[in-house]
Amino acid sequence: MPQPERLPGTPDFRLFMHTDGSEARGHLLTEFGGNGTHKFLLHEGSLVAAEAWPGLGDHARRFRAELRAAGALVDVPADPARPEAPARLRVARDIACNSSSAAAALVYGYDASGPESWRTEEGHPLSDYLSTGWRAPRKAWLVRGSNVSGHNLVRQLWLAEGFVSLAGTHVPPLEESDPTKSALRRFVEEGYEGAASYNQKRGLVDELHAFLTQMRPGDTVATIGDGRLYVGRITGEALQSVSPGGLSNLRRTVAWQAESHAYEELPEELQQKLSVQHDVVDLTGVLDALDGLAPGEPGSAAAAGPADPAAADRPAPRELSLPDVTEELARDLLVHDADWLREIRDLLTDERQLVFYGPPGTGKTYLAMRLAEHFGGGPERVKIVQFHPSYAYEDFFEGFRPVEDPETREVAFRMTAGPLRELADLASREGNRHVPHFLIIDEINRANLAKVFGELYFLLEYRTRSVRLTYSGDDFALPPNLFVIGTMNTADRSIALVDAAMRRRFAFVELSPRTEPTAGLLARWLTREGKDPEPARLLDALNARIDDADFAIGPSYLMKPGVYRDGGVERTWRTKILPLLEEHHYGEGLDVAARYGLDALRDQQP
Secondary structure (H helix, E strand, O other): OOOOOEOOOOOOEEEEEOOOOEEEEEEEEEEEOOOOOEEEEEOOOOEEEOOOOOOOOHHHHHHHHHHHHOOOEEEOOOOOOOOOOOOEEEEOOOEEEOOHHHHHHHHHOOOOOHHHHOEOOOOOEHHHHOOOOOOOOOOEEEEOOOOEOOEOHHHHHHHHHOEEEEOOOOOOOOOOOOOOHHHHHHHHHHHOOOOOOHHHHHHHHHHHHHHHHHOOOOOEEEEEEOOEEEEEEEOOOOEEOOOHHHOOOEEEEEEEEOOOEEHHHOOHHHHHHHOOOOOEEEOHHHHHHHHOOOOOOEEOOHHHOOOOHHHHHOOOOOOOOOOOOOHHHHHHOOOOOHHHHHHHHHHHHHHOEEEEEEOOOOOHHHHHHHHHHHHHOOHHHEEEEEOOOOOOHHHHOEEEEEEEOOOOOOEEEEEEEOHHHHHHHHHOOOOOOOOOEEEEEEOHHHOOHHHHHOOHHHHHHOOOOOEEOOOOOOEEOOOOOEEEEEEEEOOOOOHHHOOHHHHHHOEEEEOOOOOOOOOOHHHHHHHHHOOOOHHHHHHHHHHHHOOOHHHOOOHHHHOOHHHHOOOHHHHHHHHHHHHHHHHHOOOOOOOHHHHHOHHHHHHHOO
């Protein structure tokens, strides 16, 4: 009897049972089973569960019974040293199963997803070696193209010529139109060896797989260019062609809607999804929000491009620089003097790292986010983390973290990139290196900074040098276009406790209710909103009575809509402001309400 033929190009797979670590092994066959997927050969010597769970289907139960009756499954003698170990059966000869899921059900004794349960020695799922199966009838995708090696392809090509593309510069000619993720991983490992980090390669495999295999004609596609969202419908299969500089050699034709949408006017859920930092993003979860945008008929969106025809031929600027501060930005942020914002821009340009410090409620995090989005050109180039006492290097940069398999419950430690590594890899991509990217570290003084930064402390000061990383062993340098903005609440932990190493590496900018631009912020906001100026006078009177500048009260407590409903000021004062001051004066026996309450402050007013 001829031996069943292994599916070419596929390795052995294994499956663990989490209760005792029993292992089963097998491989895919070229022959298809009754459900249209490849059959799976379970290897002799594999261990399987002796008992079937109640939810197992009748067909799988009969299959197990037939195998036991035929001697293909035999009992494993109990181990006297491990009386608690569950009963197991041993595979006495290779067993051909109808699918990988049927093999997984045989091993587990309950229904399971074979493509996700079976794994290679490296931990890659069997699904990576299969062509795409069922998927939603219509999906939605974001494809980025506003900065591909310094070129705005959205403006130059996509809208005018009706397509989207990926660079795929080092991807060899593809022999099949629907490559598996395994094949793409091999192409990327070979083609990008020495040209990309492990994290960049992993992301590129996912993006290529989504673009070439997951996308289908009829899907919705979106892109962002010049601050606007463009939406269209994919009309063609993926094509591989030659393009200048390899900027767009993987293409899909698209019928773009004539109408575009201002980014800042998009629904919040859509903005959140659009800020994901990959070149290809699955937007199916917000497909309804995309469909709910103002309708536009599919067609050419070229008319939405720049008025100057020559602008499409000009590449994006190649020098790294931060955008200028405008009077409009200063007005929007209620900063009384645009020169203050220009000084922040100069500090970031010179130092690359900056910390806003001050008491609570002074708008440190809000200002950091708004400036990062302005200087970086959008939220997709801004990543936010918050430090806390248990935060570590492995959380912040990279390390081995436990990852649980959802089916087998098996836990394995895998190298995982943290937010700084992810953003650094994004910023250092070819074509991105002149585009500013920002990492915001909220509450930066709450963590053990030497523990969190490790050898990266050196790179914060010496941006032109590289170091060998602790875990991956890569030679790593912080890209020059990566900027860091930290925030520090001086009421939580004094700035005096920050070590000299950090002081040397960061510029420190105070945001205090006693100095501009924070001092007059509430009064300017009240004027803009057309509200009574009394809360600003009360806040100024309150801070004049507080003897410790680190415990002054910032204006943001009084810049929320709920404050200006009936009784809102009194409620905010009682539940937000006075408790802070009670903590400050704890143990002193001071009557906080008598000294800082609204009645006392209003009596002081002229």
